[in-house]
Amino acid sequence: MKRYLAETLLFIKRMLGARKGRPAALVILLLLSLINLCSEWPRDVWRPAFVDAFEKLIPDSFGAPRELLFDHYQRRFPRIPTSEPVTIVEIDDKTLAATGQWPWPRNRLAALVDAIAAMQPVAIGLDIYMPEPDQTSPDKVADNLPPAEAELAARLRKLPSHEAMLAKSLAAVPTILGAAAYDHAAFATSTDMRSVPVLVHGTDPLDKVQRFDHVLASLPELQAAAQGQAMLNVALEQGTVRRVPMVMALGDKLVPSLSIEMLRVATGSPVLDVYADAYGVQSVGVADVRVPTQPDGDFWLHFASIRTTQNRYVSARDVLQGHVSPERIHNKLVLIGLTGSGLTDMRTTVLNELVPGIEIQAQIIESIFEGRYLRRPAWLKWAExxxxxxxxxxxxxxxxxxxxxxxRFMRTVPKASAVVGVGLNLLILWSCMVLFRAFGLLVDAASIFIILSAVMGSFFSTALADGDARHKTAPAPTASDDHGRIGRTPESPV
Incomplete structure (x- = not known):
């Protein structure tokens, strides 16, 4: 075993040292470049079978460093909001303390929608889905009364149901109801929901986007009253939100996300436009706005810090009590969501901030409104x-x-290889950050750093192997006398 190991090490040294290490460096360059390409295979070319084999053999080899680098870009240069198109009416702890626990009776939610509508928003989006009937509705209460209360039950059944009251409120103002897509059946899920027609320009991208078979949506009566239905799903990668689907598939039809559906309703557009080619979705649009996406329909979100967006939040209690200035709501896109303790679906952003799910929807709308997009087009991978x-x-x-x-520089200057390597990689990183800040391009400097460092490291290994070989083959030193004569030792006789 020891002999085999020694022969293997000797073979590796010979390979590294052959032709000054160039063949070994070339193999490393080509192999790592192929692994990097397979870890993010561009969708604009045919995908060979060996790509899947590489992904199974070396899963997430370059993906994790790439995502961490993109997160660093955003932490270094977070988006600074320049407008306030969105107001969030939050059902927070003080609202629950004043009006009662969640879920509310639907007539109370109708009162909140009416109070918001009175201040004339552009549209109202509800980050809430209501798949079950309200058990506090008069007809439901009547069903639970004893036979002795038949007269009271009859009077209750003459009153409008809470669903009818909420439906009336939803129909009086442009509203959008949220829904959640599932890849499996669950309690109260269905296989379809009302949604706006999607007009595809180009190739049908149904097999390229995320596809779901089930949805948890509101009751049909409420869906019929609202002007739009939309998905609330976000993409999670290691527990962090980086991208959000702008369009996805429910069964055999395309459905929009809440943010783009809000803009469609606000602009009065009759359809949602999806621009696609053979490789997937290129952009999603409403009216004269086109939002660039990844081929799977995802929107890469440039986050702003939650510290800069606190002004968009308004307590639902203050709205119900009439303590909110109309300017906070008038001509705004209003989102209603839960932020009370234990109620909200908290999400981690790339800025390492824990935010309510409704905040992510608001940031998407804000980014689209400002035209601030992050891009990673297919050609960028080829350029890298x-x-x-x-x-x-x-x-x-x-x-x-x-x-x-x-x-000569590396022979003369101590630790020159480290200086050259660090300087080169800092230059690459600085250039990529400039491209991010100026054009919103997500350039993968991490993969470039890993591959070029490995190539440089192979030459360093070659130098070590050569030095070790020269040390072992050099003749043993002999002593000389003060006159430089070789072969005499101090103890030799004259």
């Missing part, structure tokens, strides 16, 4: 690969040359 291969090949050709300026 071309740069990495070109720069890597230049390194393989230039670094081993003994007569090059770089070689």
């Amino acid at each position: 690969c071309a740069f990495t291969l070109t720069f890597g090949l230049l390194m393989i050709w230039y670094v081993p040359r003994a007569d090059s300026h770089l070689a």
Whole structure:
């Protein structure tokens, strides 16, 4: 076993040292570039079978560093809001303390919608779904009365149900109801819901977007009253929200997300436009607005810190009590959501902030309103690969040359290889951050750093192997006398 290990190490040293290490460096460059490409295979080319094999063999090899780097871009340059198109009416702790626990009777929610509508918002979106009848509705209460209260039960059944009251409120103002998509059947889920027609420009992207078979939506009576229905789903990666689907599939039809449906209703557009080609969704639009997406319909969100968006929150209690200035609601896109303790669905953003789910919807609308988009188009992956291969090949050709300026510099200056490596990678990172800040481009500097560092490291390993070999093969030193004569030791006779 020891002999086999020694022979293996000797073979590796010979391979590293062959032709000054260039073949080994070339193999490392090509192999890592292929693994990187397979970890994010562009959708604009045919996907060969070996890509899936690579992903299974080395899962998430470059994906995690890539996502962490993109998170760093946003933490370094978070979006600074320049407008306030959205107001969030939050059902918070003080609202629950004043009006009662959640879920509310639907007539109370209708009163909140009426109070908001009185201040003339552009549209109201409810980050709430109501798939079951209200058990406090007069007809439901009548069903639970004893036979002795037949007269009271009859009077109760003559009153409008709470669903009817809420439906009337929803129909009086542009409203959108939220829903949650499921990939499996659950209690109160269905296989369809009312939704706006989607007009596809180009190739049908049904097989490219996220697809679900079940949905948890509000009662049909409420759906019929609202002007729109939309999905509330967000994409989670290791517990962090980075992207949000702008459009997804429910069965065999495309359905919108809450944010884009809010804009459709606000602009009075009759349909949602989806622009797609053979590789997937390119953008989603309403009226004259087109939102660029990833091929699967996801929108890469540029987050603003929650500290800069606190002014958009208004307590539902203050709205019900008439203590809110109309300017906070008038001509705004209003979102109604839960933020009370134990009620809200808290999400972690790339800024390491824990925010209510309704905040994410507001930030999407705000980003679209300001035209601030993050992009990672398919061509960018090819550009990264071309740069990495070109720069890597230049390194393989230039670094081993003994007569090059770089070689003389590295022989002369202590720790020169570390200085060159750090300086090069800092330059690449700085360039990518400039592209992020100026154009919203998500350039994968992490993969470039890993691959080029590995190539440079192979030459360092070659140098170590050569040095070790020279040390082992050098002749043993012999002593000399003060006159430089070789072969005499101090103890030798004259």
